[in-house]
Amino acid sequence: MEIKINNLEKYYGNRKVLDIESLIIEKGKITGITGPNGCGKTTLLNIIAGLDKEYIGNITYNGLNLNKEIADKMTIVFQKPYLFKRSVYENIEYPLKVRGIDKESRSKKVLDIVKKLEIEDLIEKKAHLLSGGESQKVALARALVFKPNLLLLDEPTSNIDPDAIEILEREILKFNEETNGTVIIVTHNLEQSKRLGHRIIEM
Amino acid sequence: MDYIIQGFKEAINLLISLDREVLLIVSLSIIVSTSATILASLISIPLGVYFGIKKFKGKRLFSRITYTLMSIPSVIVGLVVAIILSRRGPLGYLDLLYTKKAMIIAQTLLVIPLVFGLTFGLTKSRGDVIEKVAFTLGANKWDTIILIIRELKIDILVNIATAFSRAISEVGAVMIVGGNIKGYTRVITTTISMMNSMGDYPMAIALGIILLLISFVIHSIIYSYSQED
Numbered sequence: 001m002e003i004k005i006n007n008l009e010k011y012y013g014n015r016k017v018l019d020i021e022s023l024i025i026e027k028g029k030i031t032g033i034t035g036p037n038g039c040g041k042t043t044l045l046n047i048i049a050g051l052d053k054e055y056i057g058n059i060t061y062n063g064l065n066l067n068k069e070i071a072d073k074m075t076i077v078f079q080k081p082y083l084f085k086r087s088v089y090e091n092i093e094y095p096l097k098v099r100g101i102d103k104e105s106r107s108k109k110v111l112d113i114v115k116k117l118e119i120e121d122l123i124e125k126k127a128h129l130l131s132g133g134e135s136q137k138v139a140l141a142r143a144l145v146f147k148p149n150l151l152l153l154d155e156p157t158s159n160i161d162p163d164a165i166e167i168l169e170r171e172i173l174k175f176n177e178e179t180n181g182t183v184i185i186v187t188h189n190l191e192q193s194k195r196l197g198h199r200i201i202e203m
Numbered sequence: 204m205d206y207i208i209q210g211f212k213e214a215i216n217l218l219i220s221l222d223r224e225v226l227l228i229v230s231l232s233i234i235v236s237t238s239a240t241i242l243a244s245l246i247s248i249p250l251g252v253y254f255g256i257k258k259f260k261g262k263r264l265f266s267r268i269t270y271t272l273m274s275i276p277s278v279i280v281g282l283v284v285a286i287i288l289s290r291r292g293p294l295g296y297l298d299l300l301y302t303k304k305a306m307i308i309a310q311t312l313l314v315i316p317l318v319f320g321l322t323f324g325l326t327k328s329r330g331d332v333i334e335k336v337a338f339t340l341g342a343n344k345w346d347t348i349i350l351i352i353r354e355l356k357i358d359i360l361v362n363i364a365t366a367f368s369r370a371i372s373e374v375g376a377v378m379i380v381g382g383n384i385k386g387y388t389r390v391i392t393t394t395i396s397m398m399n400s401m402g403d404y405p406m407a408i409a410l411g412i413i414l415l416l417i418s419f420v421i422h423s424i425i426y427s428y429s430q431e432d
Binding site for chain 2: 076082
C-alpha cells in the first residue's frame with residue numbers, strides 16, 4: 001500500500017506537533033522512522049492508522065482516502081499493546097474471526113504464526129497476564145496473522161530481550177518479503193532502523 | 204425495647220418456618236426485579252457502550268443529563284407508568300395496571316438510566332483503548348461493542364448488580380403501579396412499608412433481613428467471580 005502525505009499539520013492546543021509538507025511511503029518497502037522524544041513519530045503513526053482524525057492536510061492510501069476497506073487491510077502494533085482478557089490463542093484469532101474466516105482456517109493460521117514467532121508455549125495462557133516482552137510478541141502475531149497490506153509498528157521491540165528481538169525482526173522482514181506488505185516502523189533504535197528499513201526517515 | 208427484640212424473634216421464626224406468605228412475597232420480588240434488570244440490561248448495555256465510545260457534539264451535556272436521570276425518583280417513574288397504563292391513559296386498553304407486568308415495566312424504566320449511565324461512564328473512561336485496538340484489527344461497530352462488553356464484563360456485572368439492588372429495594376414505583384395486592388403484586392418493600400404503618404414489625408423485620416441477604420449473596424457471587432477472573 002502506497003501512502004502519500006501532503007501538508008500534514010497536527011496541533012495539540014496551540015502547539016504544533018507535526019508538520020510534514022510531503023512524504024511518500026513506498027509500497028512494499030519497510031520505512032523506519034526515527035527521531036527524539038516528542039517529535040511526533042507516534043502521532044504520525046496514529047494518523048496514518050486512522051486513529052487520530054484531528055489533523056490538517058491530506059493522506060491517501062493507494063490514491064484513495066481512508067475508508068473501512070482500506071482500514072481493514074492495515075493494522076498497528078502499539079508500544080504497550082493492549083491484549084484482550086482471554087487466551088493468547090483467542091487474541092491472535094480475533095482479526096480472523098471478525099473477517100468471517102472459518103474456524104478450521106483460523107486455527108491453522110493461528111498455529112502457523114505462533115510457531116513462527118516461537119510462542120507456542122503461551123497459546124493457552126491468559127494474554128493480559130503476560131510479561132511485557134511476551135505481550136509484544138503476541139501483539140505482533142495478532143497483527144501478522146491476517147497478512148495486512150500495511151503494518152504499522154510503534155517501538156515493537158521495546159521491553160524485549162535480544163533473542164526475542166531477533167525473532168521479531170526476522171518475522172517482520174519475512175512478512176515484507178513474502179507478502180510485499182508495506183511496513184512503517186517507529187523506533188528510537190537507529191541500528192534497528194538500518195537493519196530493517198529500506199528507507200529511514202529522521203524526524 | 205422489648206417489642207423490638209420480640210419483633211426480631213418472631214422474624215427469625217417466620218424465616219425458619221418458611222412462612223408461605225413470606226416466600227410468596229420474596230419470590231415475587233425476585234421475579235419482578237430480575238426481569239426488570241435483565242430487560243434494562245439488554246437495552247442499556249449495548250446503548251451505553253455505543254454512546255460511550257461515540258464521539259459527538261454535545262457529549263458533555265448528554266453525560267450530565269444521563270447522570271441526572273440515573274437518580275430519578277422511583278415515585279416519578281411509577282406515576283408516569285401509572286398514568287400511561289391507567290384506563291384513560293394511552294395504553295389503558297392493555298389492562299396492565301396493578302399487575303406484575305406493570306411492576307416489571309416500571310422497574311425496567313427505573314433502572315434503564317442507571318444501567319445506561321454506569322455503562323456509558325465506564326466505556327467513556329476505559330473503552331477508548333479497546334475500541335482503538337478493535338478498529339486496527341478490522342472489527343466493525345457491532346464487533347467492537349461486543350468486545351468492549353466482554354472486556355469490561357466484571358465492571359458491567361457490578362453495574363447490573365447495582366441496578367438489581369436499586370430495583371429490589373425501591374418502593375415507590377411498585378406501590379403505585381402494583382397496588383400492593385396480597386398474593387398478587389405484594390413485594391418485599393411494599394410489605395415492609397405497609398407493615399410499618401400497621402405497627403406489625405416481625406414480618407417487616409423478616410423481610411428486611413431477606414432483602415439484605417439477597418443483596419449480600421449477589422454481591423458475594425460477583426466478588427468471587429471477579430477474583431477468579
